[in-house]
Amino acid sequence: MKLISDEIRSGKILVSDGAWGTFLQQKGLQPGECPESWNLERPDDVLDIARSYVDAGADMIETNSFGGSSFKLAPYGFGDRVFEINRAAAQISRKAAGPDKHVLGSMGPTGKMIVMGDVTFEELYAAFKEQALALEAGGADALVIETMSDLEEARAAVKACADNTSCEVICTLTFEKSHENTYHTMMGVTPAQMTAEIVNAGASVIGANCGNGIQNMIGIVKEIRSVNKQIPILIHANAGAPLYKDGRTLFPESPEQMAGFVNELVGAGANIIGGCCGTTPEHIRQIVGIIRKK
Ligand SMILES: [Zn+2]
Numbered sequence: 001m002k003l004i005s006d007e008i009r010s011g012k013i014l015v016s017d018g019a020w021g022t023f024l025q026q027k028g029l030q031p032g033e034c035p036e037s038w039n040l041e042r043p044d045d046v047l048d049i050a051r052s053y054v055d056a057g058a059d060m061i062e063t064n065s066f067g068g069s070s071f072k073l074a075p076y077g078f079g080d081r082v083f084e085i086n087r088a089a090a091q092i093s094r095k096a097a098g099p100d101k102h103v104l105g106s107m108g109p110t111g112k113m114i115v116m117g118d119v120t121f122e123e124l125y126a127a128f129k130e131q132a133l134a135l136e137a138g139g140a141d142a143l144v145i146e147t148m149s150d151l152e153e154a155r156a157a158v159k160a161c162a163d164n165t166s167c168e169v170i171c172t173l174t175f176e177k178s179h180e181n182t183y184h185t186m187m188g189v190t191p192a193q194m195t196a197e198i199v200n201a202g203a204s205v206i207g208a209n210c211g212n213g214i215q216n217m218i219g220i221v222k223e224i225r226s227v228n229k230q231i232p233i234l235i236h237a238n239a240g241a242p243l244y245k246d247g248r249t250l251f252p253e254s255p256e257q258m259a260g261f262v263n264e265l266v267g268a269g270a271n272i273i274g275g276c277c278g279t280t281p282e283h284i285r286q287i288v289g290i291i292r293k294k
Pocket of ligand 1 (some may be wrong): 209210211238276277
């Protein structure tokens with residue numbers, strides 16, 4: 001299979017998939033239930049999500065393994081089943097993707113902070129290595145480290161993936177917009193700071209995910225491009241900033257609204273566009289419609 005970064009360098013704009021977490025909730029995932037346990041207990045429901053994004057026209061799909069590190073699985077009693085759960089996650093997505101589309105093994109934050117003394121860099125590295133090896137064994141050809149806010153944790157994950165697997169390594173952080181119209185993660189990292197550190201650590205695609213909607217991603221992409229003209233950029237935007245109504249979380253941006261910003265985002269320098277929380281197969285279908293017209 002071609003490397004995603006090579007496809008980008010040949011001039012292609014690619015489309016990624018949409019939300020998994022909010023999709024699992026729609027399918028009945030309960031508060032307090034371990035999302036990744038569905039890879040073993042409800043694989044057909046997970047496969048259905050993966051297939052819906054393939055059917056929508058995505059060039060790549062993720063895996064149901066965002067919380068698949070030992071640190072995240074342990075509180076559910078699955079700390080000793082990291083390999084089994086992550087391998088199953090990748091197998092399910094590979095089954096939906098077939099041999100030609102990319103499978104991106106999803107790896108989220110551990111919830112442990114080096115700066116708080118919760119954990120060491122080496123312990124994070126070991127946990128991400130364990131998860132990455134299982135995702136590769138299940139058929140992932142790329143790994144996407146996402147929703148990171150701490151640069152050291154992101155570096156540990158990127159290095160663990162790059163050192164120990166032959167998967168392509170993608171890393172996205174989650175940025176918020178400040179009142180001064182600057183962007184930074186919860187831990188204060190700017191897109192420009194991320195760019196140098198994460199590329200040096202071994203990522204071949206970088207970018208941003210989650211956050212406050214696709215329009216804010218334009219400024220983030222411009223900031224990355226101001227310090228690096230070449231690195232392929234992946235954007236997984238939420239369907240707008242979440243709203244809380246009657247005890248439920250709603251994401252306000254329609255597929256049409258999101259698709260309306262795609263050309264501007266590509267113009268700013270984004271190479272791969274998909275969705276995060278609240279996005280659906282219809283959001284992806286409409287993004288595909290815009291990209292394929294180019
Ligand atoms: Zn999200």
